[in-house]
Amino acid sequence: MTDENAINQQGWDGNAVVVVMERWKDKPGALLPILHGVQDALGYIPPESVPMIARELNLSRAEVHGVISFYHYFRQTPPGKHTIHLCRAESCQSMNGTALEAHAKARLGIDYHETTQDGAFSLEPVYCLGNCACSPALMIDGEVHGRVSPERFDEILNEARGQA
Amino acid sequence: MSTTVYVPCDSSALSLGAERVAQAIAGEAEKRGADIKLVRNGSRGLFWLEPMVEVATPKGRIAYGPVQAKDVPVLFEAGFLQGGAHALCQGPTEEIPYLKNQERLTNARVGISDPLSLEDYLAHGGYRGLGNALNMAPADIVQQVTDSGLRGRGGAAFPTGIKWNTVLNTEATQKYIVCNADEGDSGTFSDRMIMEGDPFVLIEGMTIAGLAVGATQGYIYLRVEYPQAHKHLNAAIAAAYQAGYLGRNICGSGKAFELEVRLGAGAYVCGEETSLLESLEGKRGLVRFKPPLPAIKGLFGRPTVINNVISLASVPIILDRGSEYYRDFGMGRSRGTLPIQLAGNIKHPGLIEKAFGITLRELLYDYGRGSATGRPIRAVQVGGPLGAYLPESQFDTPLDYEAFNEIWAVLGHGGVVAFDDTVDMARMARYAMEFCAIESCGKCTPCRIGSTRGVEVIDKIIANQDRAANIALLRDLSDTLLNGSLCALGGMTPYPVLSALNHFPEDFGAERKAQIA
Numbered sequence: 001m002t003d004e005n006a007i008n009q010q011g012w013d014g015n016a017v018v019v020v021m022e023r024w025k026d027k028p029g030a031l032l033p034i035l036h037g038v039q040d041a042l043g044y045i046p047p048e049s050v051p052m053i054a055r056e057l058n059l060s061r062a063e064v065h066g067v068i069s070f071y072h073y074f075r076q077t078p079p080g081k082h083t084i085h086l087c088r089a090e091s092c093q094s095m096n097g098t099a100l101e102a103h104a105k106a107r108l109g110i111d112y113h114e115t116t117q118d119g120a121f122s123l124e125p126v127y128c129l130g131n132c133a134c135s136p137a138l139m140i141d142g143e144v145h146g147r148v149s150p151e152r153f154d155e156i157l158n159e160a161r162g163q164a
Numbered sequence: 165m166s167t168t169v170y171v172p173c174d175s176s177a178l179s180l181g182a183e184r185v186a187q188a189i190a191g192e193a194e195k196r197g198a199d200i201k202l203v204r205n206g207s208r209g210l211f212w213l214e215p216m217v218e219v220a221t222p223k224g225r226i227a228y229g230p231v232q233a234k235d236v237p238v239l240f241e242a243g244f245l246q247g248g249a250h251a252l253c254q255g256p257t258e259e260i261p262y263l264k265n266q267e268r269l270t271n272a273r274v275g276i277s278d279p280l281s282l283e284d285y286l287a288h289g290g291y292r293g294l295g296n297a298l299n300m301a302p303a304d305i306v307q308q309v310t311d312s313g314l315r316g317r318g319g320a321a322f323p324t325g326i327k328w329n330t331v332l333n334t335e336a337t338q339k340y341i342v343c344n345a346d347e348g349d350s351g352t353f354s355d356r357m358i359m360e361g362d363p364f365v366l367i368e369g370m371t372i373a374g375l376a377v378g379a380t381q382g383y384i385y386l387r388v389e390y391p392q393a394h395k396h397l398n399a400a401i402a403a404a405y406q407a408g409y410l411g412r413n414i415c416g417s418g419k420a421f422e423l424e425v426r427l428g429a430g431a432y433v434c435g436e437e438t439s440l441l442e443s444l445e446g447k448r449g450l451v452r453f454k455p456p457l458p459a460i461k462g463l464f465g466r467p468t469v470i471n472n473v474i475s476l477a478s479v480p481i482i483l484d485r486g487s488e489y490y491r492d493f494g495m496g497r498s499r500g501t502l503p504i505q506l507a508g509n510i511k512h513p514g515l516i517e518k519a520f521g522i523t524l525r526e527l528l529y530d531y532g533r534g535s536a537t538g539r540p541i542r543a544v545q546v547g548g549p550l551g552a553y554l555p556e557s558q559f560d561t562p563l564d565y566e567a568f569n570e571i572w573a574v575l576g577h578g579g580v581v582a583f584d585d586t587v588d589m590a591r592m593a594r595y596a597m598e599f600c601a602i603e604s605c606g607k608c609t610p611c612r613i614g615s616t617r618g619v620e621v622i623d624k625i626i627a628n629q630d631r632a633a634n635i636a637l638l639r640d641l642s643d644t645l646l647n648g649s650l651c652a653l654g655g656m657t658p659y660p661v662l663s664a665l666n667h668f669p670e671d672f673g674a675e676r677k678a679q680i681a
């Protein structure tokens with residue numbers, strides 16, 4: 001571990017990956033917690049961190065890549081400043097969630113799995129936030145909002161922008 | 165003397181502004197010099213009243229809701245700290261009919277106690293079940309659970325005691341208790357409410373399971389979409405360790421049980437038990453072939469009890485009050501209570517824990533008061549995205565595993581999602597196939613490929629291309645999925661698809677399209 005211990009050429013902190021691996025490597029089933037730790041620290045799982053994780057856990061790079069790509073939550077590109085998880089599931093559909101989806105995409109000018117040009121927002125679909133008694137629902141930066149009308153969606157965007 | 169004020173910290177209450185309400189109450193009390201104790205409870209599950217604030221008065225707890233931050237100064241003016249009258253006052257909480265008519269066993273403390281206070285848990289009857297279990301032989305604990313008639317509340321409804329007995333009787337140096345907290349079904353939130361509103365009951369249930377089968381390590385596999393539950397579980401686990409309810413020497417008994425939360429990563433299929441075990445082992449969530457059963461070869465190849473949150477959270481009351489007490493609720497072979505989650509397009513959505521046997525119509529109209537939009541309820545999906553859509557003619561079906569089985573539907577995890585008459589059932593059928601395609605683990609062909617072909621066929625039906633032939637093809641494809649898939653994801657996707665087609669043929673037919681045109 002030499003050049004990985006500092007901000008590297010790709011612009012992410014290799015040390016963060018080392019710290020997460022140190023914490024988990026001896027625990028059974030460590031790969032998912034490590035991937036979560038890396039994404040929590042860096043916002044995404046840089047492809048260049050895959051060989052580091054593979055080496056530490058004595059796995060092939062293909063195995064680590066396979067796990068990252070299997071799970072919808074893990075991402076390999078940097079997210080926008082704010083990530084919006086918009087629920088697409090049945091309960092939200094029953095309360096006009098489809099119209100909210102269309103509004104969100106139009107307002108942000110992006111589709112799912114994309115980030116706005118200014119890097120402010122990423123939009124991800126989610127299949128249930130467990131807020132089905134208050135549909136339609138979304139989560140922004142880990143905070144859940146319920147009964148989200150298109151107008152409320154715009155307010156939430158503005159509130160997020162206000163946080164700077 | 166200080167007045168106790170309750171403001172829920174349940175995700176749904178927070179999603180409607182409960183945090184700002186709590187801050188406003190604290191601020192206003194300080195400004196007025198009112199002596200209050202703010203408790204962040206779970207939700208009572210009356211979601212049309214959330215954020216619902218309660219005040220402890222000599223006459224019991226008085227509810228106010230739905231309260232927004234801007235209402236707080238007015239509530240103080242109205243003397244709400246003494247239970248004063250106000251338009252938002254709902255009267256004594258326990259007298260609200262929605263709540264009063266329930267039979268809350270598993271959710272006995274949810275919304276009542278402080279979820280993160282072990283002291284409060286003990287004050288409300290917590291850890292009495294464990295206390296009894298510590299004085300029992302493992303086989304006797306398993307017998308109690310078997311006698312209670314408890315069946316897996318995750319959806320499969322397999323008798324919990326029988327599963328435990330298999331693990332108990334399988335020799336191994338290490339056994340595991342795994343809690344399936346990957347509550348991915350749309351329309352369900354009862355696991356979340358337990359984990360946020362009464363996390364200790366789940367910890368107690370898992371500890372009892374460990375004692376019963378001889379397992380010393382437990383894992384809660386929690387979905388990443390539940391950050392609030394994650395916080396509460398971790399805080400409660402830390403408190404339980406601190407007080408000796410978890411660890412190497414539980415309550416001085418010399419018995420060990422360690423517990424840890426692990427996060428999923430947004431894969432619906434990981435709610436399937438063998439896929440979940442793969443994920444816990446740090447792999448892709450590919451479904452395993454069965455046999456071997458997880459009870460014999462489960463996590464890391466060891467005997468494993470894998471149960472849903474509600475199943476495990478129902479164990480403490482069974483050990484506390486006895487198996488007969490629990491078994492005396494319910495009907496037929498569905499014993500005890502089911503926390504029903506009423507969601508979607510419904511006026512009064514919420515959590516309704518009732519003995520098995522209540523009908524859908526009672527739920528939708530007596531509790532739910534009809535649709536939120538005021539239009540007729542046209543369809544109801546019960547049991548999550550793999551559950552059947554039921555038309556009005558089936559609303560008198562009692563909630564019972566066997567009764568649902570008879571009408572080719574499933575009760576699943578008890579989620580009920582209502583749709584009004586604007587719903588297009590062909591679109592819902594298409595969505596079911598699309599969801600299966602997105603979430604398929606890819607191991608078996610019927611699910612991996614059949615789901616994508618299903619979307620295409622339904623698109624052709626919607627576009628009126630060779631409709632009769634494509635409907636026949638969709639039925640044939642559904643038959644392949646039903647009988648050829650490795651797990652319930654592919655195997656049950658035909659439930660929403662075919663029930664939509666069978667009960668709402670007009671949405672798949674030329675007549676209605678012509679009418680609209």
